[in-house]
Amino acid sequence: MPDIVRIRGVTKRFGQFEALRDVSLSIAEGEVVCIIGPSGSGKSTLLRCINNLERIDGGLIEVGEEIIGYRLAGGRLHELPDRLQARQRSRIGMVFQQFNLFPHKTVVENIIEGPLVVRGTPREQALAEAQRLLERVGLAAKAASYPGQLSGGQQQRVAIARALAMNPSLVLFDEPTSALDPELVGEVLEVMREMARSNLTMLVVTHEVAFAREAADRIVFMDHGRVVECGPAEELLARPSHPRTREFLAAVRK
Amino acid sequence: MPGKVPPPLADGSANRLAPPAGPAAPDVAHSVVHRVRYGRYVSVALILIVLAVIVRAFAVGKIDWPVVGEFLFSSLMLWGIVNTIVLTACAMVLGILLGLAAALMGNSNNPVLRGTAAGYIFVFRALPALLQLLIWYNLALIFPVIWLPGIVEVATTKVITPFVGALLAFGILQGAYTSEVIRSGLLSVGKGQVDAARSIGMTQAQALRRIILPQAMRVIVPPIGNETIGMVKFTSLASVIQYKEIIYGAQAVYYANGRVIELLIVAAFWYSVVVAILTYVQSHIERHYNRSQAPVAVQEAA
Numbered sequence: 312m313p314d315i316v317r318i319r320g321v322t323k324r325f326g327q328f329e330a331l332r333d334v335s336l337s338i339a340e341g342e343v344v345c346i347i348g349p350s351g352s353g354k355s356t357l358l359r360c361i362n363n364l365e366r367i368d369g370g371l372i373e374v375g376e377e378i379i380g381y382r383l384a385g386g387r388l389h390e391l392p393d394r395l396q397a398r399q400r401s402r403i404g405m406v407f408q409q410f411n412l413f414p415h416k417t418v419v420e421n422i423i424e425g426p427l428v429v430r431g432t433p434r435e436q437a438l439a440e441a442q443r444l445l446e447r448v449g450l451a452a453k454a455a456s457y458p459g460q461l462s463g464g465q466q467q468r469v470a471i472a473r474a475l476a477m478n479p480s481l482v483l484f485d486e487p488t489s490a491l492d493p494e495l496v497g498e499v500l501e502v503m504r505e506m507a508r509s510n511l512t513m514l515v516v517t518h519e520v521a522f523a524r525e526a527a528d529r530i531v532f533m534d535h536g537r538v539v540e541c542g543p544a545e546e547l548l549a550r551p552s553h554p555r556t557r558e559f560l561a562a563v564r565k
Numbered sequence: 566m567p568g569k570v571p572p573p574l575a576d577g578s579a580n581r582l583a584p585p586a587g588p589a590a591p592d593v594a595h596s597v598v599h600r601v602r603y604g605r606y607v608s609v610a611l612i613l614i615v616l617a618v619i620v621r622a623f624a625v626g627k628i629d630w631p632v633v634g635e636f637l638f639s640s641l642m643l644w645g646i647v648n649t650i651v652l653t654a655c656a657m658v659l660g661i662l663l664g665l666a667a668a669l670m671g672n673s674n675n676p677v678l679r680g681t682a683a684g685y686i687f688v689f690r691a692l693p694a695l696l697q698l699l700i701w702y703n704l705a706l707i708f709p710v711i712w713l714p715g716i717v718e719v720a721t722t723k724v725i726t727p728f729v730g731a732l733l734a735f736g737i738l739q740g741a742y743t744s745e746v747i748r749s750g751l752l753s754v755g756k757g758q759v760d761a762a763r764s765i766g767m768t769q770a771q772a773l774r775r776i777i778l779p780q781a782m783r784v785i786v787p788p789i790g791n792e793t794i795g796m797v798k799f800t801s802l803a804s805v806i807q808y809k810e811i812i813y814g815a816q817a818v819y820y821a822n823g824r825v826i827e828l829l830i831v832a833a834f835w836y837s838v839v840v841a842i843l844t845y846v847q848s849h850i851e852r853h854y855n856r857s858q859a860p861v862a863v864q865e866a867a
């Protein structure tokens with residue numbers, strides 16, 4: 312499988328603080344990669360940079376055939392206009408820790424918003440597709456509800472459907488179950504397992520080590536803005552080569 | 566609190582420390598006698614007395630009530646009402662547009678835009694409304710001609726009619742206040758909403774129009790309702806520059822017939838009517854926005 316994501320030497324600073332230092336990572340098409348690491352290690356920042364919600368200060372991120380935020384012409388990188396950056400984002404799905412559903416829109420309106428406004432999909436077609444997605448995440452009956460009327464687990468499943476509605480080539484998950492009550496984590500992970508089986512390319516920041524072992528092809532361990540270690544899921548969990556990884560795994564397994 | 570009667574002790578004897586059950590916790594068998602609220606009667610009586618004195622004072626005072634009735638629906642007054650409403654509406658529209666622009670500039674990353682917005686807000690909030698009105702109306706003293714190369718060249722006095730002068734003064738002043746309202750409305754929408762909108766591929770403008778502004782309305786609409794009511798009264802200042810609103814109408818009449826108080830009462834009546842109608846409309850709009858807020862509150866708690 313060809314690589315669909317190529318991250319090369321990416322640096323991201325907030326003022327003086329380096330949130331990402333020389334991060335490199337490639338993801339093959341259809342691969343599921345989980346990122347683990349302590350809080351503040353730059354996991355969210357990396358996802359936000361891939362989706363161009365943050366601008367990187369060095370290095371290069373390529374998704375599919377495109378360089379994120381830039382266009383290569385005459386040996387130089389030209390910054391893309393807002394509209395084209397938005398178009399790049401529309402092909403990358405993102406699922407947030409806090410769901411971030413649009414509270415003034417119903418479930419189905421949340422899902423068709425992107426296709427309708429960004430893609431210009433005809434309403435009928437968008438609605439039919441939304442209904443299929445809602446069935447896929449097990450919420451067909453909630454189409455007309457408002458997000459505020461749903462449980463956290465249901466909201467997160469709607470958020471996943473909203474991301475899928477744009478038919479993304481890559482979906483980024485930023486701790487999708489961390490804001491959920493423990494009894495609601497399972498239903499969201501179940502949907503994500505189903506997505507992983509369907510050959511979607513996924514990059515998942517998570518603290519659910521069990522999920523990572525079972526669903527991930529590879530696991531990346533990050534610390535202090537660096538990729539410390541990266542390898543096949545079973546192997547990294549069973550025999551972490553770096554002492555920081557061992558420490559972290561010991562702490563989360565406790 | 567004499568509210569709760571403790572359960573009897575296990576041996577069946579009553580708890581001796583228990584206070585006697587007060588009237589607030591009546592035993593089913595007893596009827597309740599509320600205590601007399603003397604304070605209420607006294608205050609009602611006092612207010613009625615004061616009201617009676619005021620009403621009597623106006624009744625026997627030197628007010629010619631038939632004159633009030635005579636001019637209540639005179640054409641000068643009715644035109645005054647129309648002009649007051651037109652100026653209020655136009656000034657609020659201008660104010661909201663400028664306020665939105667200044668709010669967006671104030672929230673931007675560009676320091677020049679932020680500084681411009683801050684300067685605008687400072688200047689137009691610092692100066693008294695009457696002063697701004699006079700400056701706009703007398704703009705011709707500074708710039709006798711309005712001149713855009715190849716487009717227009719006109720005498721400023723021709724452009725700055727009383728209506729235009731008042732519209733500029735109140736609209737621009739209002740924009741400075743409204744920008745703060747809109748800015749806090751925009752800030753009331755969580756940053757995650759922008760992230761989510763952008764992550765599905767919306768441009769900044771799409772995110773603002775479809776996601777941010779509709780949610781910010783909850784915070785923006787109630788104060789703008791209040792400011793519209795305030796604007797109705799502000800427009801009375803425009804009588805100073807001969808704009809023919811309610812006060813101007815009243816003055817035009819009483820300069821001729823000398824019935825000052827009677828016409829001021831007519832003006833007061835019409836202001837009350839306009840404000841009463843706006844208050845009614847505002848309460849309905851607020852209820853509408855509070856309704857759509859209900860599900861949001863639940864989500865934020867989740």
Ligand SMILES: Nc1ncnc2c1ncn2[C@@H]1O[C@H](COP(=O)(O)OP(=O)(O)O)[C@@H](O)[C@H]1O
Pocket residue numbers: 325328330348349350351352353354355356357
């Ligand atoms: N917008 C920002 N401004 C300043 N510092 C930030 C910002 N976003 C993240 N950081 C900092 O970058 C570091 C990495 O953050 P983050 O990527 O959220 O970590 P993680 O998701 O691994 O917990 C943290 O120290 C955080 O304080």
Ligand SMILES: [Mg+2]
Pocket residue numbers: 354355356485486
């Ligand atoms: Mg994070």
